[in-house]
Amino acid sequence: MGEDNTGNTFPTSGLLNNVDGMLRLYPINNGLFGVQGLSRDPSIRNIVSDAPLETATDFYLRISSGGVEQPLPGGNGVRTTLVDGSVITFRKVSTSDGSPAISINVRRSTGSGEIRSQKIHFVIRREAR
Numbered sequence: 630m631g632e633d634n635t636g637n638t639f640p641t642s643g644l645l646n647n648v649d650g651m652l653r654l655y656p657i658n659n660g661l662f663g664v665q666g667l668s669r670d671p672s673i674r675n676i677v678s679d680a681p682l683e684t685a686t687d688f689y690l691r692i693s694s695g696g697v698e699q700p701l702p703g704g705n706g707v708r709t710t711l712v713d714g715s716v717i718t719f720r721k722v723s724t725s726d727g728s729p730a731i732s733i734n735v736r737r738s739t740g741s742g743e744i745r746s747q748k749i750h751f752v753i754r755r756e757a758r
Contacts, residue, residue: 642695643713643740644733651691660745662688672747681751682721685729688751689719692733713740728752 648657655662655676663674678684696709696717706720714737723730729751735741 641712643711644692644715644735644738644744645713645740645742647692647694647711648742648744651688654691655688657744660743661747663749666750666752672745674747674749675752676749677752677754679754681753682729685719685721685731685751688749689717689731692731693717693719711738714738715741715744723750726750 661672661674663676665671666673666675676684676688693709693711696711698707698709700707701718701720705722706718709717709719711717716732716734716737718732718734720730722728730748731751732748733744733746735744735746
């Protein structure tokens with residue numbers, strides 16, 4: 630994140646720069662992270678983890694690096710704007726299923742490459758029966 634001579638902050642990194650360093654841990658398929666969840670909407674994704682909140686926090690810190698972060702109303706998360714116009718929203722508890730969730734919005738992005746807008750739920754790994 631940058632700062633001008635008046636103390637105002639501005640984003641210094643774009644989505645593609647941040648995603649490039651994440652691909653080993655969080656691969657992309659057709660512009661989407663994770664796997665399709667139970668929703669019929671293919672942009673609703675799941676990343677399975679033994680520690681969903683820790684995984685979601687790691688993912689968020691990597692993908693939002695260099696952005697300007699603002700708290701969400703109600704205190705349930707943060708929204709970060711990157712220099713290319715991409716917006717990353719992190720909620721520790723989603724309203725849909727209670728899992729940590731990250732939304733990636735590239736509608737106004739000038740440099741998202743193949744990354745598509747999506748919502749990712751970080752869900753607990755279930756034991757096979």
